[in-house]
Amino acid sequence: MNQTLNAEELLATDRCDRCGAQAYVRVHLNSGGELMFCAHHGHEYDSALRQVAADIHDESQRLNNDAPAAE
Numbered sequence: 001m002n003q004t005l006n007a008e009e010l011l012a013t014d015r016c017d018r019c020g021a022q023a024y025v026r027v028h029l030n031s032g033g034e035l036m037f038c039a040h041h042g043h044e045y046d047s048a049l050r051q052v053a054a055d056i057h058d059e060s061q062r063l064n065n066d067a068p069a070a071e
Contacts, residue, residue, distance in 0.1 A: 010059050016041055024062060028055040039063055 014023040016038035025042030027035045027049050037045065039060035049056060 010036070010057070024058065024060040026057040027053050028057075030054045 010023050010026060012022055014026070014036050015021065016023050017035050018037060018041040021038035021040075023036035024039045025037040027037070027042075029035065029052055031052070035049075042049075042058065042060060
């Protein structure tokens with residue numbers, strides 16, 4: 001997915017429109033609406049979203065950076 005550099009960062013309170021998990025993907029639609037998805041659903045629907053998206057902001061790489069280090 002394309003990542004927008006100047007988009008507003010997603011917060012822990014932003015939720016996936018599909019399952020309610022924390023959102024890591026924000027999609028601005030060509031029609032003017034907005035959808036948010038968790039990393040799983042954002043990647044699952046990637047090809048369909050690209051067909052209708054004006055912009056896709058993907059922060060799913062944060063999942064690897066936010067995880068605590070294994071001991």
